Amino acid sequence: MREVAIVGAGMTRFGELWQSSLRDMFAEAALAALEQTGEARLDAIYIGNMAAGGFVKQEHIGPLLAGEIGMSGVPAVRVESACASGGAALRTAFFEVASGASDLVLAAGVEKMTDGADVTDVLAMAADQETEAYNGITFPGLYAMIARAHMERHGTTEEELAQVAVKNHVHGALNPNAQFRRKITAEQVMGSALVAAPLRMLHCSPVSDGAAAVLLCPLDRAKEFTDRPVKILASGMATAAMALADREDPAFLGAVQQSAQRAYDMAGLGPGDIQVAEVHDCFSIAEICCTEALGLVENGRGGEAARNGYTSLGGRVPVNTSGGLKSKGHPVGATGIAQAIEICEQLRGTAGERQVPDAKIGLCQNMGGSGASSVVHILGRA
Amino acid sequence: MREVAIVGAGMTRFGELWQSSLRDMFAEAALAALEQTGEARLDAIYIGNMAAGGFVKQEHIGPLLAGEIGMSGVPAVRVESACASGGAALRTAFFEVASGASDLVLAAGVEKMTDGADVTDVLAMAADQETEAYNGITFPGLYAMIARAHMERHGTTEEELAQVAVKNHVHGALNPNAQFRRKITAEQVMGSALVAAPLRMLHCSPVSDGAAAVLLCPLDRAKEFTDRPVKILASGMATAAMALADREDPAFLGAVQQSAQRAYDMAGLGPGDIQVAEVHDCFSIAEICCTEALGLVENGRGGEAARNGYTSLGGRVPVNTSGGLKSKGHPVGATGIAQAIEICEQLRGTAGERQVPDAKIGLCQNMGGSGASSVVHILGRA
Numbered sequence: 183m184r185e186v187a188i189v190g191a192g193m194t195r196f197g198e199l200w201q202s203s204l205r206d207m208f209a210e211a212a213l214a215a216l217e218q219t220g221e222a223r224l225d226a227i228y229i230g231n232m233a234a235g236g237f238v239k240q241e242h243i244g245p246l247l248a249g250e251i252g253m254s255g256v257p258a259v260r261v262e263s264a265c266a267s268g269g270a271a272l273r274t275a276f277f278e279v280a281s282g283a284s285d286l287v288l289a290a291g292v293e294k295m296t297d298g299a300d301v302t303d304v305l306a307m308a309a310d311q312e313t314e315a316y317n318g319i320t321f322p323g324l325y326a327m328i329a330r331a332h333m334e335r336h337g338t339t340e341e342e343l344a345q346v347a348v349k350n351h352v353h354g355a356l357n358p359n360a361q362f363r364r365k366i367t368a369e370q371v372m373g374s375a376l377v378a379a380p381l382r383m384l385h386c387s388p389v390s391d392g393a394a395a396v397l398l399c400p401l402d403r404a405k406e407f408t409d410r411p412v413k414i415l416a417s418g419m420a421t422a423a424m425a426l427a428d429r430e431d432p433a434f435l436g437a438v439q440q441s442a443q444r445a446y447d448m449a450g451l452g453p454g455d456i457q458v459a460e461v462h463d464c465f466s467i468a469e470i471c472c473t474e475a476l477g478l479v480e481n482g483r484g485g486e487a488a489r490n491g492y493t494s495l496g497g498r499v500p501v502n503t504s505g506g507l508k509s510k511g512h513p514v515g516a517t518g519i520a521q522a523i524e525i526c527e528q529l530r531g532t533a534g535e536r537q538v539p540d541a542k543i544g545l546c547q548n549m550g551g552s553g554a555s556s557v558v559h560i561l562g563r564a
Numbered sequence: 565m566r567e568v569a570i571v572g573a574g575m576t577r578f579g580e581l582w583q584s585s586l587r588d589m590f591a592e593a594a595l596a597a598l599e600q601t602g603e604a605r606l607d608a609i610y611i612g613n614m615a616a617g618g619f620v621k622q623e624h625i626g627p628l629l630a631g632e633i634g635m636s637g638v639p640a641v642r643v644e645s646a647c648a649s650g651g652a653a654l655r656t657a658f659f660e661v662a663s664g665a666s667d668l669v670l671a672a673g674v675e676k677m678t679d680g681a682d683v684t685d686v687l688a689m690a691a692d693q694e695t696e697a698y699n700g701i702t703f704p705g706l707y708a709m710i711a712r713a714h715m716e717r718h719g720t721t722e723e724e725l726a727q728v729a730v731k732n733h734v735h736g737a738l739n740p741n742a743q744f745r746r747k748i749t750a751e752q753v754m755g756s757a758l759v760a761a762p763l764r765m766l767h768c769s770p771v772s773d774g775a776a777a778v779l780l781c782p783l784d785r786a787k788e789f790t791d792r793p794v795k796i797l798a799s800g801m802a803t804a805a806m807a808l809a810d811r812e813d814p815a816f817l818g819a820v821q822q823s824a825q826r827a828y829d830m831a832g833l834g835p836g837d838i839q840v841a842e843v844h845d846c847f848s849i850a851e852i853c854c855t856e857a858l859g860l861v862e863n864g865r866g867g868e869a870a871r872n873g874y875t876s877l878g879g880r881v882p883v884n885t886s887g888g889l890k891s892k893g894h895p896v897g898a899t900g901i902a903q904a905i906e907i908c909e910q911l912r913g914t915a916g917e918r919q920v921p922d923a924k925i926g927l928c929q930n931m932g933g934s935g936a937s938s939v940v941h942i943l944g945r946a
Binding site for chain 1: 565566585608614615617618620621622623624626627628630631635636637638639640641642643644645646652655656659660662663664665686689690691692693694697799801803804805806810818819822823932933936937
């Protein structure tokens with residue numbers, strides 16, 4: 183395999199972007215990534231997107247969005263793994279460059295969620311239609327069951343769940359691209375409206391619009407485009423049973439662990455080498471389960487890690503320095519790419535007030551459904 | 565790049581499969597492909613699918629379908645480029661094996677179209693929503709405009725359009741997996757109900773259910789799995805303007821030509837080397853335009869080639885020996901993989917009554933929208 187680098191990155195602000203369409207947002211992110219490198223050609227485009235069909239009645243966004251940035255002709259394909267679509271797009275782009283078939287490949291993600299569709303209904307299509315969605319369960323309900331199981335097994339408290347959101351808002355307040363740039367208190371979280379017990383509104387990531395894009399090329403060409411390339415050290419992916427009821431332990435995200443193990447093996451690294459991580463906190467319980475499955479914290483201690491500062495900026499392994507899905511926002515198809523961009527910022531030393539000092543190795547983990555898909559990338563300063 | 569082979573293939577019959585769900589069909593095709601090789605492990609799964617969200621309210625089919633064949637854990641991702649989704653899935657699988665990251669990758673396609681959704685509405689999402697679908701145009705309408713332009717420029721006749729369908733039904737009558745295994749006459753085609761002038765019902769591919777799967781591995785391991793591997797000589801893809809109105813000449817499918825040129829360049833071959841081809845005849849005019857853009861027939865002579873036997877079994881370059889989308893059926897996400905399977909059958913010498921004598925090199929071309937995406941693979945006897 184050829185070694186692969188990320189040489190450019192661009193994203194929109196995440197939020198309720200009423201003035202921007204799907205194509206506007208993609209163009210803003212993609213052109214920003216290209217502009218950073220001074221490059222104007224592409225060999226291929228992969229676009230992570232969960233459900234433009236459901237949200238804005240548009241499938242086949244590959245050629246549509248290639249055309250939007252003046253790149254009609256360039257191969258452009260959509261990749262979908264629900265909320266892990268962005269991570270999956272990065273992975274497919276990585277393989278195309280690694281194979282030697284292409285040099286300049288854009289990995290992007292985009293989602294337009296606020297244009298009128300029933301968001302809960304559309305998102306529920308990421309669960310098992312026959313055994314879950316059809317019977318009325320929604321994602322807050324699924325993650326509430328995961329939370330209940332985690333509390334039961336590990337003694338995790340509602341206050342620890344709240345601390346994840348509090349921490350991520352502290353981080354997100356420092357991120358100019360975040361949807362919610364304000365701190366919140368544990369009291370506010372625990373006093374917010376109950377969505378699906380024990381999860382409350384401020385445990386949940388918001389409905390967001392946004393796009394993000396990174397430009398990949400062979401590592402040996404990276405210096406043509408940037409002084410600060412980031413190397414993709416590894417890509418790991420795994421799936422698990424789609425329906426929560428089919429998993430042995432709902433509080434344990436097996437696909438996350440397996441995807442991480444594959445990435446660690448590929449990179450020849452372990453959790454102890456990770457200096458900064460973006461993980462998939464679609465609900466606060468998800469960050470707890472993911473940090474455990476990634477091996478970043480001890481099993482059952484994810485809640486405590488958020489409370490005692492272990493995963494905060496300044497702690498042993500800062501998690502979700504971007505603000506995470508909770509504070510930065512979660513335009514589902516774009517999230518996996520935005521996570522990679524945050525890690526690139528950290529490794530390039532351009533994360534500003536969110537900078538983890540001298541970060542050399544970072545990890546991003548993107549998840550689909552209630553944990554049925556997980557994609558992990560490990561990035562390193564090149 | 566590592567050289568890559570196809571070592572197993574499986575598909576369902578195409579048709580109105582009322583007794584089979586999306587997952588049933590995928591499992592039937594995938595397990596047949598695996599059984600052919602005696603292999604029970606996979607490193608990854610790519611699934612071409614246009615719109616399970618629209619058709620059966622199910623996104624995130626990667627983990628769902630991996631689980632259905634007992635492969636939870638294996639990375640499984642959906643790839644979407646409208647009706648070119650199958651071809652795009654084959655291409656991404658090809659890159660993963662070519663990169664050296666994985667050895668055993670399943671490229672599959674599946675679509676369940678007959679379960680109650682408004683098929684025309686769902687398919688229209690493959691056109692430009694803002695400028696085309698929203699204003700009421702559907703795919704028969706778009707291809708009718710392409711047909712009108714082709715008639716105007718090249719003198720193509722309604723009778724020539726009909727001959728494409730007639731030829732493909734002659735072929736399809738020989739294919740046990742085809743949806744319509746019966747011959748039709750030009751008079752029947754020209755007497756069938758008008759859908760969008762000049763296109764009539766029997767110029768149009770049907771609404772179909774079905775699935776198809778091929779197993780890829782490095783060429784140097786192919787003999788572990790089969791005596792008759794098929795080598796992927798090249799993969800080419802291109803896009804064009806999404807909206808028909810944005811193309812200089814609606815009768816010329818630029819993405820098809822560009823994707824073919826890229827594949828020919830990669831393989832070091834030209835149209836004259838192709839002994840058998842599957843091309844995307846979603847409407848009879850599409851086969852005419854595609855055979856021209858692929859260079860298999862002279863520009864403007866696609867209609868004549870269907871009439872005079874040039875593209876029939878026994879002719880210079882038999883096109884759509886499977887029956888094509890018209891007679892074999894067109895479960896949109898599965899089509900690109902089924903095309904590759906037909907070419908594999910031809911190169912392995914297992915095409916039965918449809919066999920092109922001593923076929924060594926074949927091509928398959930899969931298209932999305934009104935020609936905004938095109939994927940070409942050239943396969944060779946290994």
